[in-house]
Amino acid sequence: MFSGLMLNTWIAATAVAVIAGVTGFFAVLRGSTFAAHAIPNGAFAGAAGASLLGLNAFAGLAVFSVGGALGIAGLSRRSRHDVATALTFVMMLGIGALFVSWSTEYAQEAYALLFGEVFGVSTGDVLPILVLGAVCIAAIIVMFRPLLLSSAMPEVAEARGLSARRMDLAFLLVMALATSMTVPVVGALLMFSLMIGPAAAARALTARPFLAMTLAVVIALVTVWTGIAISYGTNWPLGFFVGVMGAAFFLFGQGYALLRRHRVRPETG
């Protein structure tokens, strides 16, 4: 379970979980859940296009996820954020459907991109994942305070001269970068579960930002490690375990928050 190719799996999955926890914390805090779903899923169209042209999947994913981030940010200037996200997303998927229909042997590969191929990580894949992951973490650390301020209190941030639009664009770009590195490993659908479930649970458990972010990373790590172990034993897809465990952690967090609220203010119930 810890030898040869599986070692790559553990390293890649650990890196992915750390990125997902960190970016997911901000995605949940900012209410950018829809964008967190749209960018990885839409980027899959880019991988389809890259395979059509015979290019590396990373290139296609990077182009489409960055394009998606720019599209969402651009349309949001004059549209509602959720509408902008939805339309950018469906456009990317429409193009993806076209690419897939042109290609002959894509169906199996499409499945792998949507649901991940965590057990097929080669040694060559590990290095770019670690490098891109480090870049994402560094970007988040650099932006940590302004991003936190503009996520939690957008008006205060604006008053201090922080453009909400620019922060939004910066965050979406980090998410795009994280996406293009994680999608080939864990799949577009799984990446989303891993960003939202642990972060939502962590936020319900504590209100302190740094602690919540650390907790999100820890929960994401526990989810992925347990998922891989069970998936290795049963051969069932990892996405299933991550999705279900994310929801379970969230429900646990909600239950805990509810309990705590009742204990602190019994009269308001």
Added chain:
Amino acid sequence: MRYIFEPGFFSSGPVHIALAVGTVIAVTSAVVGVFTVTRGQSFAGHSLADIATTGGSGAFLIGINQFWGYLAFGAGAAAFMEMIGIQRRRGRDVATGVVLGAALGLAALFLYLGTEFSSTTGASFTILFGSMFVITSSTVPALLASALLALATVVVLARVLLLSSLSPDIAAARGVPVRAVGAAYLMALAVSVALAAVIIGAVLSTALLIGPAATALRVAKGPVLAIVTAAGIGVAAIWIGIVLAYDSFYWPPSGRGWPVSFFVVTLIVGGYLLTYLRRDRPAAAVAAERPDAEQVCSPA
């Protein structure tokens, strides 16, 4: 005419069904979509489509008609979202996201088991992107009945729904059961999205739900006009999309045909971008004119 409609377009059975069903779906999605956009529930609308996918793959697994799988999972997820707090302004998107994540996990499992046991690798693709020309005529009555149900729910609730979408507090003060209305609406949304999922695929049904409605809300004055405009845009997009997809069998790379979903999405997004060409109005003026759900429902 021959250059627009390739030979055989009007005599083809699958095209007839696709046109008829497509029209019903487009109208239902557009009408429901106007409220979805007003309420700021695009994410829920899209999630319900993705979740219906899970139902589709589950139905595929146990060998019943996918339509029932879509419907059952869509309605179930809507109920669940309502339960864990889609009504609360804060954290609504997060609740939607968690339900979506769990459902996608289940979809991965169903598809895995499905391909394991019957080795049909194309199944996952059909479920996700749909295939307009493979609607069987036996599912048409069920499709129509559910569409009418969703449409009737929204039309009956239109007035209270609009009020409780724009200003939940005023609605509550007037004795509107805001929560029940929201729940009924979410059910109608789930049904109409499940329908669209059968036609253009779970993922792309979002296009028909959000696109025409968002475009109409930008150009039309007043809710009734917006609904009519949205329905018109939706129907036009799906008709032109079907014609182009039919024609595309003769386009390169030859003999394969381009997907209907690509055309429909391109038309809808193109239509939305056209509204950007209208003379610029400052965003503040637009917001003041229509105190929409962004102000009313945005998390504090």
